[in-house]
Amino acid sequence: MNMMKCKRQSKCILMYVLIIGILWSGSAVWKIARNTLTTNTNCKNITKGLQQKFTASIAKIESIFHINSLHQQNNRSLSQSNDFTILILVCSNPKNTHLRKAIRKTWLSMKHPTPNITIKYRFVIGNTDDNSIQENIKTEIDKFDDIVHGDFVDSYLNLTIKTLYAMKWAIFNEPNVNYVLKADDDAFINIFNIPRFLYEKQLKRTCLGYMITNVPPDRNPASKWYVPKSSFPNPIYPAFTAGWAYVISMDMLPELYKTAKATNFFYLEDIFLTGICRSKIKGKVMGNANFKARLDSSNDDEVKTFFAVHFTTEKNHYEYWKAQKRVGSHNLDGNEI
Incomplete structure (x- = not known):
């Protein structure tokens, strides 16, 4: 024994x-x-x-x-705008300098996509053990001053910590924004449609994105998304939005952050924050079909109506931006549960 x-x-x-x-x-x-x-x-x-x-x-x-x-109390100018404001936090891999460059030159080049709407942004990056990449990040920070550099290991298993860090930064530095949009650096955001949609709908206590429902935890130990019963015993996850791009209304963000800190750690960031923690505080989740996995840039209707696109390469960022300027944008309603 x-x-x-x-x-x-x-x-x-x-x-x-x-x-x-x-x-x-x-x-x-x-x-x-x-x-x-x-x-x-x-x-x-x-x-x-x-x-x-x-x-x-x-x-x-x-x-x-x-x-x-x-030590930065005197540098709080980001919080002074009276416009309807959206803060975009792009969670970026430290090595993806090329994607950050493409994003700056395309959809994040628009600070006022429509009248009375202001866009603010920061890239969120953790640490890497590659010294050359760390040096490149320091150079990038000095040049653009648009990176929040957190003191944590930047890895897939730390995505929850990375996103909580981004939330903390937003709550402290940008408490007056209307919405926070979290995106990965392989996502292309429609900087016209999403802000207009949010301005028109005035969503309260809501997560907006590509909604996923009725999904059971993956119990296969060989899977990238493996979750043992000890971590999540329930047979089905709460409805959540896919982590590559989602919006959280600022009226809910502080409570969501506080709840996340008091909840057992869960490494699948999107399920943890927009599913488990959101459901605890009875926040709403809204799905919209215009959050897409792929975009056909030659299809004018798709280009006019999409909100965000996943699996975006460096080339795609420029391609989609060129298509947007060619056709303009519109927006469509979402479905709330």
């Missing part, structure tokens, strides 16, 4: 070391840790330890951000 207990504890410790290694280093040993996790279903103390580590990492980020922000 003692030998069995010892073996269980050894496996739990291995799981703990592997996952913590991933959290702090972004290591590619996730598959090993994931497979270890599936062989240990009775490791409550270790799971608790992991949660404490996740919580500590978020607290560290928040603390460092707050200290840094105190």
Whole structure:
């Protein structure tokens, strides 16, 4: 019996070391840790330890951000606009300098896409162990002053932490904006249609995006989106918006952030924030068919009506921008649940 207990504890410790290694280093040993996790279903103390580590990492980020922000009190000009304002936070991979360049030259080049609507933006980037990339980021910050550089490992498993960091930045620096649009750097945002839609609809306590419903957790240990029952026991996720591009009304963001900090860590950022945490505070989620996986830039109707497009390459950013200028834009209603 003692030998069995010892073996269980050894496996739990291995799981703990592997996952913590991933959290702090972004290591590619996730598959090993994931497979270890599936062989240990009775490791409550270790799971608790992991949660404490996740919580500590978020607290560290928040603390460092707050200290840094105190030194920037005299540079709060971003919050002074009286216009209807949308803040776009682009979560970007540190190495994707080419995509940030393309985005700046295309859809983020418009600060006032329509009268009385102001667009503000920041790229959100974490740390990498590649020194040359870190140096490139510093150069980029000096040149453009449009990057929020967080003190966390920039990795897939840290996307929730990265997005919470972005939310914290928005709440502190831009409390007067009307909406926050979170996008990945492989998304192209229609800088005309989304702002006009939000201006007309005046959505309250809402997440808007590509809505996904009735999806069960992936219980396959080999999957990138594997979630054990210990992390999420329910058979179906709450409705959520896909993480590559979604809008959160600012009237809900502080409560959503506060709830996320008090909720057990979940590494699938879109499900965690726009599904689990949103449902806890009884926020609404609205789907719109004009958030698309692909866009046919030769189809004028598609170009006129789309809101956002996923899987966007550097070439696509320029291609879609050229098509937009060719045909103009319109908007369509969304469906709320």
